[in-house]
Every structure is written in structure tokens, then in C-alpha cells.
Amino acid sequence: xxxxxxxxxxxxxxxxxxxxxxxxxxxxxxxxxxxxxxxxxxxxxxxxxxxxxxxxxxxxxxxxxxxxxxxxxxxxxxxxxxxxxxxxxxxxxxxxxxxxxxxxxxxxxxxxxxxxxxxxxxxxxxxxxxxxxxxxxxxxxxxxxxxxxxxxxxxxxxxxxxxxxxxxxxxxxxxxxxxxxxxxxxxxxxxxxxxxxxxxxxxxxxxxxxxxxxxxxxxxxxxxxxxxxxxxxxxxxxxxxxxxxxxxxxxxxxxxxxxxxxxxxxxxxxxxxxxxxxxxxxxxxxxxxxxxxxxxxxxxxxxxxxxxxxxxxxxxxxx
Amino acid sequence: xxxxxxxxxxxxxxxxxxxxxxxxxxxxxxxxxxxxxxxxxxxxxxxxxxxxxxxxxxxxxxxxxxxxxxxxxxxxxxxxxxxxxxxxxxxxxxxxxxxxxxxxxxxxxxxxxxxxxxxxxxxxxxxxxxxxxxxxxxxxxxxxxxxxxxxxxxxxxxxxxxxxxxxxxxxxxxxxxxxxxxxxxxxxxxxxxxxxxxxxxxxxxxxxxxxxxxxxxxxxxxxxxxxxxxxxxxxxxxxxxxxxxxxxxxxxxxxxxxxxxxxxxxxxxxxxxxxxxxxxxxxxxxxxxxxxxxxxxxxxxxxxxxxxxxxxxxxxxxxxxxxxxxxxxxxxxxxxxxxxxxxxxx
Numbered sequence: 001x002x003x004x005x006x007x008x009x010x011x012x013x014x015x016x017x018x019x020x021x022x023x024x025x026x027x028x029x030x031x032x033x034x035x036x037x038x039x040x041x042x043x044x045x046x047x048x049x050x051x052x053x054x055x056x057x058x059x060x061x062x063x064x065x066x067x068x069x070x071x072x073x074x075x076x077x078x079x080x081x082x083x084x085x086x087x088x089x090x091x092x093x094x095x096x097x098x099x100x101x102x103x104x105x106x107x108x109x110x111x112x113x114x115x116x117x118x119x120x121x122x123x124x125x126x127x128x129x130x131x132x133x134x135x136x137x138x139x140x141x142x143x144x145x146x147x148x149x150x151x152x153x154x155x156x157x158x159x160x161x162x163x164x165x166x167x168x169x170x171x172x173x174x175x176x177x178x179x180x181x182x183x184x185x186x187x188x189x190x191x192x193x194x195x196x197x198x199x200x201x202x203x204x205x206x207x208x209x210x211x212x213x214x215x216x217x218x219x220x221x222x223x224x225x226x227x228x229x230x231x232x233x234x235x236x237x238x239x240x241x242x243x244x245x246x247x248x249x250x251x252x253x254x255x256x257x258x259x260x261x262x263x264x265x266x267x268x269x270x271x272x273x274x275x276x277x278x279x280x281x282x283x284x285x286x287x288x289x290x291x292x293x294x295x296x297x298x299x300x301x302x303x304x305x306x307x308x309x310x311x312x313x314x315x316x317x318x319x
Numbered sequence: 320x321x322x323x324x325x326x327x328x329x330x331x332x333x334x335x336x337x338x339x340x341x342x343x344x345x346x347x348x349x350x351x352x353x354x355x356x357x358x359x360x361x362x363x364x365x366x367x368x369x370x371x372x373x374x375x376x377x378x379x380x381x382x383x384x385x386x387x388x389x390x391x392x393x394x395x396x397x398x399x400x401x402x403x404x405x406x407x408x409x410x411x412x413x414x415x416x417x418x419x420x421x422x423x424x425x426x427x428x429x430x431x432x433x434x435x436x437x438x439x440x441x442x443x444x445x446x447x448x449x450x451x452x453x454x455x456x457x458x459x460x461x462x463x464x465x466x467x468x469x470x471x472x473x474x475x476x477x478x479x480x481x482x483x484x485x486x487x488x489x490x491x492x493x494x495x496x497x498x499x500x501x502x503x504x505x506x507x508x509x510x511x512x513x514x515x516x517x518x519x520x521x522x523x524x525x526x527x528x529x530x531x532x533x534x535x536x537x538x539x540x541x542x543x544x545x546x547x548x549x550x551x552x553x554x555x556x557x558x559x560x561x562x563x564x565x566x567x568x569x570x571x572x573x574x575x576x577x578x579x580x581x582x583x584x585x586x587x588x589x590x591x592x593x594x595x596x597x598x599x600x601x602x603x604x605x606x607x608x609x610x611x612x613x614x615x616x617x618x619x620x621x622x623x624x625x626x627x628x629x630x631x632x633x634x635x636x637x638x639x640x641x642x643x644x645x646x647x648x649x650x651x652x653x654x655x656x657x658x659x660x661x662x663x664x665x
Contacts, residue, residue: 037486038486038490038491038492038590039486039590039591040589040590040591041491041492041493041589043491044486044489044490044491044492044590045491045492047491048490048491048492163643166643166644191639192643193636193643194643194646197591198591198594199585199587199589199591199592200584200585200591200592203584203585204388204632204633204636205636207384207388208381208384208633208636208637209636211375211378211380211381211384211637212373212375212636212637225493225589225591228585228587229585232584232585236509237380253495317492318489318490318491318492318493319491319492
């Protein structure tokens with residue numbers, strides 16, 4: 001009985017807020033930002049950028065309130081999204097979903113209640129559950145890396161790949177990289193194993209690559225965290241055959257290496273956690289002015305070399 | 320409440336075996352030794368398979384790589400062995416290692432400007448890391464015994480606490496060791512003595528000490544007695560609480576030692592440090608023939624179990640016959656097969 005009463009009350013509250021929202025949004029925007037907790041370098045960067053941008057936007061746009069919440073798992077994030085709607089009464093949601101499928105339904109419910117939804121990085125399985133989609137360019141990430149590597153190797157040599165956690169993101173990157181390599185018949189991709197975007201796992205995988213392959217010319221670590229482990233393994237084995245270690249995502253330490261003219265790390269490819277900042281800014285401005293937002297915005301992955309590294313170096317960021 | 324262990328008549332059944340009991344006990348010992356050999360058979364079979372799949376498997380460098388890599392989990396597993404034999408469990412070891420690593424690096428970075436020699440700073444770091452482990456272990460032990468909370472819950476709680484505090488300290492990113500310190504510290508992982516890597520010596524020392532402690536001392540027998548029947552041990556005037564606390568403190572110290580060896584490898588700690596180490600350590604203990612419900616087990620088996628687990632992933636990296644998506648499945652199959660080999664003990 002009690003539960004039914006509770007459900008009814010919740011429903012009534014939900015209805016009330018959805019009715020109240022349109023009149024109320026004109027003077028005030030309450031923007032909820034739901035992101036994964038800082039469990040590795042990249043998500044640490046996301047949390048940093050979300051908090052920083054939230055404060056900046058609140059100063060810039062009068063009447064805007066930004067609530068940033070982090071979640072440790074997909075199910076926690078789903079609950080959190082519901083709490084944002086019922087307790088914090090948000091009318092705008094910027095979400096970087098943990099996983100696409102489990103969050104599609106909870107987000108769709110919010111959108112049906114009239115909340116404006118911007119999805120970042122990982123698209124929902126049902127695109128109608130989102131108003132706008134802002135993401136990094138994963139195929140581009142693999143393509144830019146592949147093209148740079150092929151050029152640096154003069155079109156010939158042996159490459160090993162470290163992959164991330166088995167996900168759609170990882171597949172898109174690796175497929176695009178391999179597609180580039182197909183154009184260079186003299187480049188041999190020896191193997192691709194999962195280092196899980198993790199320093200320790202990458203160290204072990206690289207140690208074993210070094211045992212297995214006597215001649216490696218370049219390593220596509222595909223992530224700056226993994227590049228740390230890769231470089232330690234190379235140092236330990238005292239191998240001098242490797243001439244290039246290409247990471248990815250653009251951590252400050254690796255951009256610094258590129259800037260300082262490191263011998264092995266001559267470039268990096270961006271996939272910046274600051275995309276959450278872009279998404280928050282675009283959404284907040286569009287909502288405050290009452291303007292529509294482009295359905296799909298792709299933030300391109302660009303190559304960082306010694307020439308442009310300075311532009312991407314943010315020492316204050318944890319990533 | 321519980322009296323201190325003494326050599327009075329009350330403890331006699333545990334300490335000295337009267338005549339008639341001697342025979343089954345010897346049989347039990349022999350049986351235990353056989354059980355210790357079973358995971359070893361598994362390991363040998365897996366190694367032969369590895370050698371057949373890739374001729375580089377048996378090279379000195381690869382064997383050293385694998386054993387050195389095993390050292391962290393192995394050292395923790397030796398401590399875990401005592402806790403599990405005593406009927407407890409510790410789920411927090413991976414998070415604890417991560418927090419100790421982060422705190423140790425921060426401490427060393429902070430001390431560096433005040434000392435001329437980086438070696439002194441590193442020694443401070445080592446002592447602090449082990450002390451932190453002991454302290455965390457003591458907290459676990461006291462919460463479990465004096466606080467009467469299930470070890471599963473206590474350590475599940477601290478699992479979250481330790482990792483969250485590290486993530487907070489690291490601000491979500493990574494904590495890096497300063498350059499000069501990293502150079503002074505590096506030999507502890509990368510250096511070698513008489514041709515064997517340093518972590519291997521520490522691992523061997525910890526394993527030998529653990530083996531002696533479990534089989535050669537009164538404390539070891541008390542741990543086994545508590546694990547097989549806590550009430551009986553209590554009636555036999557064993558200081559159950561104190562023995563339990565000591566087990567958790569030992570495990571904490573082991574985590575501290577493992578962390579001390581881990582830090583120089585990457586010179587950094589991040590929120591992914593030590594992720595799932597608890598499962599690997601527990602798996603090593605159980606694969607090595609220790610009963611999860613406690614009561615009996617072997618340190619030797621635990622060491623074999625730890626080596627077996629890392630050999631499997633090494634072989635998977637050295638070959639590409641199986642889709643990388645199935646790596647975890649292969650590990651699972653081998654673990655179950657080895658466990659199957661040990662059935663029929665109870």
C-alpha cells in the first residue's frame with residue numbers, strides 16, 4: 001500500500017514539475033551533468049573539466065545553476081539521473097553515459113518529461129532519447145594515428161598494438177588504424193592485445209611482446225596511460241629497435257614530452273576529456289538563449305606534434 | 320576476555336600430540352604434501368603447453384619477467400593464506416596497495432627537499448609503506464574481533480574507502496614520483512642480485528617466512544585450529560582474537576612490502592593501481608589448495624597458485640591462437656581444471 005502511495009506521489013511530483021518547467025525555464029536553467037567517476041586518467045580529466053566549466057558557466061550566465069554528479073557504475077548513474085530529475089528538478093541534462101544500452105531507457109524517461117538532453121561521447125542506443133549528441137572522433141583517432149605512424153616509418157616495418165577495454169570505442173579506433181595500415185603492404189601489424197587503458201596491464205603486454213618479437217619498429221599504445229607502461233617495459237628490456245611509441249588522448253605528461261622533443265614520443269593524438277566542457281558550454285548557451293542545438297557535433301581528433309603541442313598543454317588538469 | 324596462550328594443560332591437545340593421534344596426523348601431513356603437489360602438476364602441464372606454443376616461453380628472460388610480475392600478488396597471497404586459513408577474508412588488499420603506493424609517493428616527494436640523499440628519502444618511504452600496511456591490518460583486525468563485524472563487510476567497506484581516498488589524493492589522475500627519487504628507487508624493482516631480480520628475493524624470503532610461520536610455530540597451529548573450529552579453539556584457551564588480529568596485521572605488512580616493490584616499476588600510482596588484486600590473491604590461495612572455509616592450507620601451494628595465474632596470462636600474450644576477447648575464459652577454464660584436480664580432499 002505504502003509503495004503504491006509513494007509511486008503515485010512520485011508520479012504526481014513528476015507531472016507537476018514537467019508542467020511547471022516551461023514557464024520556469026525562461027528565467028532560470030538548471031543543468032544536471034552526469035559523468036563517470038574518476039577511475040582512470042581520462043575520466044579524471046572529465047571530472048576536472050566538468051567542475052571547472054560548471055563554475056565558469058555559472059559566473060557567465062545569470063540564473064544558470066549547474067549540478068555535477070559522478071557515478072561509479074552504469075546502474076548508479078541510472079539512479080542518479082532519476083534523482084537529478086525528481087530531487088534537483090533539472091530541466092537540462094548533459095550526460096556522458098557509462099554504457100550506452102543500460103542508460104538509454106532512464107534518459108529517455110527524462111526526455112519524455114521535457115528535460116533537454118545532450119549526450120556526450122557515447123551515443124544512446126535509441127537516438128530519439130537525446131536532443132543533441134557531442135562526441136570525439138574515434139575512427140578519426142585511429143586514422144590520424146595510423147597515418148602519422150606510417151609516415152614516420154616511411155611505409156615499412158613492424159608494428160605492435162595495445163588495445164583498450166573491449167568496447168565499441170576501442171573497435172572503431174583499431175579498425176580505422178588497421179584500415180590505414182592496409183595501404184602500406186610493407187608495414188606488418190604483428191599483434192593487437194588488450195592493455196585495458198591501464199599502465200600495469202600495458203607493461204605486462206609489452207614485456208611479452210618484447211619476448212615474442214625480436215624486431216619491433218613502432219608501438220601504437222593508443223593511450224597515454226598505456227604508453228607509460230610500454231616505455232617502462234622497453235627501458236627494462238634495454239631494446240633499441242623501437243623508434244616510435246605513439247600514445248593517444250593527449251595527457252599533459254605526454255604532450256610535454258612531445259613539446260620537449262622526446263626521442264620516442266614524437267606525437268600524440270587528441271581525444272580530450274575537455275569534450276565535456278565543450279558540450280556543457282554549447283548546451284548552456286543554447287538553453288539560455290532559447291536557441292536550438294545541432295543534433296550532432298563531432299570534435300575531431302587532431303595530431304599533436306612539436307609545432308602545435310603548446311596549444312594543447314594544460315598543466316592544471318590532472319590528466 | 321580471552322586468556323593469553325600458555326603452555327598449560329589446556330592448550331596441550333593443540334601443541335603436543337598424544338600417542339594415538341600421532342598416526343592420522345602423519346598421514347594428514349603426507350596427504351597435505353600430496354595436495355601441495357597437485358597445483359604443481361597443473362603448473363608443470365601449463366608450462367609444457369606454453370613451451371610448445373612458443374619456444375621463447377622457456378627463455379631465462381621470460382621466466383624472470385613472469386616470476387617478477389608474480390611477486391606482488393604472490394607476497395600478498397602469502398599473507399592472505401593466513402587470513403583465509405584462519406577462517407577470514409580480506410577484499411581490500413588491492414585498494415590498500417593503491418592507497419599505500421599513492422601515500423608513499425606523496426610522502427617521498429614531500430620529504431625530498433629536506434634531505435640531501437634521495438636514498439634516505441626512499442628508506443623513509445619504505446618504512447612508511449610497511450607501517451601503513453600494519454596499521455590498516457590492525458584496523459581490520461580490531462574491527463573484526465572487537466567490533467564483531469564480519470570480515471567480508473569490514474574489508475568490503477575499506478575496499479571502497481582506500482580506493483576513494485587514493486582517487487581523491489590523485490585528483491582523479493596519477494601521482495608521479497619525482498625524477499631523482501625514481502632513479503634512486505628503481506633498483507628495487509629493476510635491479511638484480513646474483514642474477515635474480517630483487518623482487519624475486521623478497522618474494523622468496525616472504526614465502527619461506529610464511530611457510531615456517533604456518534607449519535613451524537605455535538601461532539601457525541593456532542591459525543589452523545581457529546579456521547577449522549573457532550569454538551573449540553576458544554575452549555582450548557587459544558587467544559582467538561589476538562591470533563586473528565595478528566593475521567590481518569601480517570597481511571597488511573605483506574601488502575606494504577608488495578607495494579614497496581610495485582612503486583618503482585612505474586613510479587606512479589593511479590586509480591587503476593592494484594585493481595582486482597584481491598581476487599587474484601584469493602584465487603592464488605584457493606588454487607594452491609587452501610580451503611576457502613579455512614582450517615588448512617599451504618604456503619607452498621599458494622606460491623604455486625600465484626605463479627600459475629600469471630603464467631597463464633603470459634602464455635596468452637605470447638600466442639595469438641585464441642581471440643583476445645576469450646583470454647579471461649581461458650584463465651577461468653584453467654582455474655576450474657586445477658581446482659578439479661584437488662577435489663576429494665574434504
